[in-house]
Amino acid sequence: MAKLNINGKVRDVQAEPDTPLLWVIREQVGLTGTKYGCGVAQCGACSVHINGEVQRSCSIPLSAVKAGDKIVTIEGLSANSSHPVQKAWAAVDVPQCGYCQSGQIMAAVALLKKKSKPTDADIDTAMTNICRCGTYQRIREAVHLAAGNTRAADRATRRS
Amino acid sequence: MKKMVFGKGQRLSRRAFVVNATTAAGGFALGLNVPFADALAHHGKASEHNATEVNLWVAIEPDDTCVIRIARSEMGQGTLTGLAQLVAEELECDWKKVETEGISPSRNLASKRAWGEMGTGGSRGIRVSQDYVRKGGAAARMMLLQAAADQWKVPVGELSASDGIITHGNKKISYGKIAAAAAKITPPDPKDIKLKDPKSWKIAGKPMKRLDTADKLNGAKVYAIDVKLPGMLNAAIKDAPVFGSKIVSFDDGKAAKMPGVKKVMKVKDTAVAVVADTWWHAKTALEAVDVKWDEGENAKVSNATIKERLEEGLSAAENNGERKNGNALAAIAGAAKKVEATYSTPFLSHACMEMMNATVKLSKDRAECWVPTQNLEASLAALSESSGVPLAQCEVHRHDLGGGFGRRGGTQDYVHQAVAIAKEFPDTPVKLIWSREEDQAHDFYRPTSMCKMSAGLDEKGELVGLHVRSSGQSINAWLNPAGIQNGKDMRQLQGWYEAAGDAQLGYTVPNLLIEYVMRNTHVPVGPWRGVNTNQNAVYMECFIEECARAAGKDSLEFRRSLMKNHPKHLAVLNAVAEKGDWGKPLPVGVHRGIAQFMGYGSYSAATAEVSVDAKGKLKVHRMVLALNCGHAVNPGQIAAQVEGSVAYGLTATLYGEMVIDKGRVTNTNFDTYEIMRLAEMPKVETVIVPTYDFWGGVGEPTICVVAPAVLNAIHAATGKPVHELPLKNVKLV
Numbered sequence: 001m002a003k004l005n006i007n008g009k010v011r012d013v014q015a016e017p018d019t020p021l022l023w024v025i026r027e028q029v030g031l032t033g034t035k036y037g038c039g040v041a042q043c044g045a046c047s048v049h050i051n052g053e054v055q056r057s058c059s060i061p062l063s064a065v066k067a068g069d070k071i072v073t074i075e076g077l078s079a080n081s082s083h084p085v086q087k088a089w090a091a092v093d094v095p096q097c098g099y100c101q102s103g104q105i106m107a108a109v110a111l112l113k114k115k116s117k118p119t120d121a122d123i124d125t126a127m128t129n130i131c132r133c134g135t136y137q138r139i140r141e142a143v144h145l146a147a148g149n150t151r152a153a154d155r156a157t158r159r160s
Numbered sequence: 161m162k163k164m165v166f167g168k169g170q171r172l173s174r175r176a177f178v179v180n181a182t183t184a185a186g187g188f189a190l191g192l193n194v195p196f197a198d199a200l201a202h203h204g205k206a207s208e209h210n211a212t213e214v215n216l217w218v219a220i221e222p223d224d225t226c227v228i229r230i231a232r233s234e235m236g237q238g239t240l241t242g243l244a245q246l247v248a249e250e251l252e253c254d255w256k257k258v259e260t261e262g263i264s265p266s267r268n269l270a271s272k273r274a275w276g277e278m279g280t281g282g283s284r285g286i287r288v289s290q291d292y293v294r295k296g297g298a299a300a301r302m303m304l305l306q307a308a309a310d311q312w313k314v315p316v317g318e319l320s321a322s323d324g325i326i327t328h329g330n331k332k333i334s335y336g337k338i339a340a341a342a343a344k345i346t347p348p349d350p351k352d353i354k355l356k357d358p359k360s361w362k363i364a365g366k367p368m369k370r371l372d373t374a375d376k377l378n379g380a381k382v383y384a385i386d387v388k389l390p391g392m393l394n395a396a397i398k399d400a401p402v403f404g405s406k407i408v409s410f411d412d413g414k415a416a417k418m419p420g421v422k423k424v425m426k427v428k429d430t431a432v433a434v435v436a437d438t439w440w441h442a443k444t445a446l447e448a449v450d451v452k453w454d455e456g457e458n459a460k461v462s463n464a465t466i467k468e469r470l471e472e473g474l475s476a477a478e479n480n481g482e483r484k485n486g487n488a489l490a491a492i493a494g495a496a497k498k499v500e501a502t503y504s505t506p507f508l509s510h511a512c513m514e515m516m517n518a519t520v521k522l523s524k525d526r527a528e529c530w531v532p533t534q535n536l537e538a539s540l541a542a543l544s545e546s547s548g549v550p551l552a553q554c555e556v557h558r559h560d561l562g563g564g565f566g567r568r569g570g571t572q573d574y575v576h577q578a579v580a581i582a583k584e585f586p587d588t589p590v591k592l593i594w595s596r597e598e599d600q601a602h603d604f605y606r607p608t609s610m611c612k613m614s615a616g617l618d619e620k621g622e623l624v625g626l627h628v629r630s631s632g633q634s635i636n637a638w639l640n641p642a643g644i645q646n647g648k649d650m651r652q653l654q655g656w657y658e659a660a661g662d663a664q665l666g667y668t669v670p671n672l673l674i675e676y677v678m679r680n681t682h683v684p685v686g687p688w689r690g691v692n693t694n695q696n697a698v699y700m701e702c703f704i705e706e707c708a709r710a711a712g713k714d715s716l717e718f719r720r721s722l723m724k725n726h727p728k729h730l731a732v733l734n735a736v737a738e739k740g741d742w743g744k745p746l747p748v749g750v751h752r753g754i755a756q757f758m759g760y761g762s763y764s765a766a767t768a769e770v771s772v773d774a775k776g777k778l779k780v781h782r783m784v785l786a787l788n789c790g791h792a793v794n795p796g797q798i799a800a801q802v803e804g805s806v807a808y809g810l811t812a813t814l815y816g817e818m819v820i821d822k823g824r825v826t827n828t829n830f831d832t833y834e835i836m837r838l839a840e841m842p843k844v845e846t847v848i849v850p851t852y853d854f855w856g857g858v859g860e861p862t863i864c865v866v867a868p869a870v871l872n873a874i875h876a877a878t879g880k881p882v883h884e885l886p887l888k889n890v891k892l893v
Contacts, residue, residue, distance in 0.1 A: 015440075016419060019440055020440070023438065023439065023440035026386075027394075027438040027439065027440060030388065031379065032379070032382065032385075032386035032388075033378065033379015033380065033381075034379070035385075035513070035514075035562075036385070036515070036593075037513055037596070038596045038829055038830045039595065039596055039829070040596075040829050040830070040831055042829065042830035042831055043513070043830055043835075045513060073379065074378060074379035075378065075379040075380075077378070078378075081374065081377050081378045086377045086378065089373075089377050090369075090373055090374070090377060093369050093370055093373065093796060093797075093800065094373075095236075095370075095373055095376040095377070096236030096237070096238070096800060096804060097236030097513065097514070097560070097561060097562050097563045097564075098236065098372075098373075098376030098381055098560075098562070099383060099513040099514045099562030099563060100513050101376050101377065102379050105377065123838065124838060124839035125839070127837075127838045127839075128837050128838070128839075129837075129838075130513070130830060130835045130837065131513070131807070131838075132511060132512060132513050132563050132565070132807075132808065132835070133236045133513075133563065133804045133807075133808075134803055134804035134805070134806060134807025134808055134841075135800070135803070135804065135807075136803075136807055136837075136838040136841035137803045137841055137843070137844055138800070138803070139838060140838065140841070
């Protein structure tokens with residue numbers, strides 16, 4: 001039995017200590033917005049925030065998470081999808097299949113917490129999650145838009 | 161043919177579906193067209209939305225919400241939104257009040273396939289549906305207008321409809337108020353339905369936002385992999401690493417005692433599965449099962465032995481498909497200048513982000529399945545065939561896919577496996593999820609091939625003869641042997657055809673010989689976004705580049721001189737040349753390449769701007785892609801598909817290859833099967849040049865020009881052609 005603080009709620013979970021946090025979140029807690037994509041911390045589909053830092057939950061064992069650690073999943077990011085990153089994602093029409101987007105959004109939110117006005121180079125470095133549909137160009141645009149960088153708005157206008 | 165274990169299953173599956181469907185639905189068979197009048201007749205059933213069903217495609221709620229029915233699968237390609245736009249356009253409803261409802265395959269079956277085919281591949285989702293879905297929308301509008309005319313006792317011709325409101329003079333009524341009366345109107349005769357001129361489109365043809373974005377932003381979307389059912393168990397599976405090898409024995413002593421494990425079992429003759437309370441328990445226990453397979457001769461196969469086999473095919477006497485005019489061999493032999501090159505491309509996996517999975521519940525006289533599928537009817541057929549439950553008692557629940565790219569079409573191998581597992585647990589839903597490693601090791605890969613190209617140029621540098629000889633694995637041989645007629649498999653010549661309309665070669669060469677020679681292996685192959693246009697475009701377009709350079713001519717001008725008989729190809733090439741600034745100066749160290757090709761009924765062309773540094777490191781800075789897909793239903797979503805095709809195509813160009821060793825795939829996760837990340841994404845500009853005189857595909861056509869445009873730019877940068885993919889194995893300087 002372990003105690004986890006997920007999205008502001010403390011929950012008791014039953015799992016072996018070596019169970020990856022991803023599978024605790026998906027199968028014990030029942031929050032399925034966090035996705036399994038590779039299991040080896042390569043793709044980032046499983047990205048969550050732990051104490052504000054973006055982490056790949058597929059490669060963090062339950063035993064490494066302390067009861068006081070604050071875990072936030074995509075479901076806990078905002079009520080009504082009102083986070084500026086979610087709104088930017090909608091405005092730019094980023095998702096295609098959508099499967100990787102929970103992780104992409106969590107990575108973008110963490111980036112903007114550290115750098116409120118990221119450059120393209122900052123985005124290159126921080127946004128390393130895999131998207132097979134190839135939404136990378138729109139992800140870049142949406143991060144700029146969420147940051148209030150004006151060039152994103154220009155691009156959006158030009159495209160339509 | 162004995163090796164083709166999976167191919168056989170696929171054929172059986174199709175046949176079973178035809179036979180069973182005939183029994184179930186009284187005389188209809190797969191592929192049979194349903195008379196259009198049937199599709200317009202309303203079936204009087206309340207939809208899930210509690211709306212009035214006006215006809216099969218349109219149901220309207222009292223609050224004016226228009227529920228548009230969608231038969232095709234949505235895997236990110238945007239077909240759902242595009243189809244809804246086409247129906248809404250003819251319906252003249254308020255786009256802000258449109259919702260969609262997916263049709264289940266059993267409902268389609270019970271309605272004698274009134275919603276048409278459901279398979280979503282070959283970039284056919286919109287182009288094949290467009291006529292009947294637009295007529296569905298138009299018929300609903302006509303019925304709504306007639307109902308209002310009857311109510312107001314005025315001639316229907318005096319009424320108009322716009323934004324879901326019917327108007328006659330000062331009188332107005334909304335669709336929601338008249339829908340119940342409209343549902344009782346006799347549907348119009350299909351020949352009286354006149355579709356709108358695209359020039360007057362207000363909803364279609366516009367860059368509408370996708371309708372399915374909201375729950376992709378907050379984790380609420382339930383993919384099949386996320387399904388939760390009461391009492392559900394979870395299964396992990398490991399199939400024979402050497403494709404098709406049968407299990408000799410397995411030791412479950414350790415795994416059976418591990419936490420949560422319910423059963424360790426053989427699945428068919430080749431795989432072992434563990435069923436447990438959670439998937440993590442199942443996967444962990446599966447790793448503790450010791451399995452012995454009879455791997456046989458196939459365990460000696462490697463990329464090196466496959467290459468030898470393909471090379472042998474390049475110079476063998478026979479062919480398995482050809483196109484010719486004039487005498488290419490003689491023309492080349494007598495030419496002033498000869499050009500020759502041999503290219504190769506590897507096997508590639510699809511690597512959908514959502515791995516293969518299927519949840520199956522079998523009860524007495526009922527079978528249910530939750531699965532991401534590009535072909536709901538094939539899933540239904542697989543469920544029925546494997547479970548033995550008649551089609552009419554089977555149900556496949558729709559879930560949008562976490563990527564498809566051709567992997568989740570006809571084969572349905574994961575459904576067959578999930579049924580085999582669920583048989584051991586009656587009345588209990590069992591969810592089978594493949595690990596990423598399993599997904600990489602058991603794909604139906606994009607086929608590998610090699611291609612020897614030879615050309616002759618005359619004194620003026622004009623192309624007088626071209627000989628193309630492609631040696632590689634056949635998709636039809638694995639999945640659809642009926643597609644091979646008299647030993648000829650023309651599908652492998654995709655993009656090189658003489659016939660117009662689908663995948664026509666855009667060049668006229670006075671002496672031309674194109675040959676395909678089939679060299680199959682035990683590695684399963686299947687359609688992969690763009691299918692054979694991918695490698696065929698690399699071979700043709702990179703070689704045309706070599707010819708242009710040998711002739712001392714500009715790459716664009718050399719192509720133009722061969723394209724006089726192909727004005728549509730040429731127009732797209734010209735569009736990309738203009739928007740891609742062909743011939744204009746570039747920053748120091750940046751070089752440009754160009755390519756054009758045709759597939760899926762659409763014309764594509766691309767320019768790429770790249771630099772290669774002194775160490776041979778490549779950067780792709782900018783790509784411009786032009787597309788004529790005939791009708792552009794949603795320019796915003798077309799741009800998204802073009803951008804996506806660049807990422808998928810560039811990943812293949814830079815990194816994609818299956819490493820086959822000892823008969824198996826050895827690079828089974830993203831640490832060894834690299835995928836391009838955001839930092840490597842070039843700036844992509846999409847130029848849509850629709851001519852509105854045909855309907856072409858969108859999801860696949862542009863991918864094939866990505867690699868050759870980049871490779872031709874590298875050629876410009878380094879002065880050396882690239883003959884082999886992926887680039888990670890090639891020393892550029």
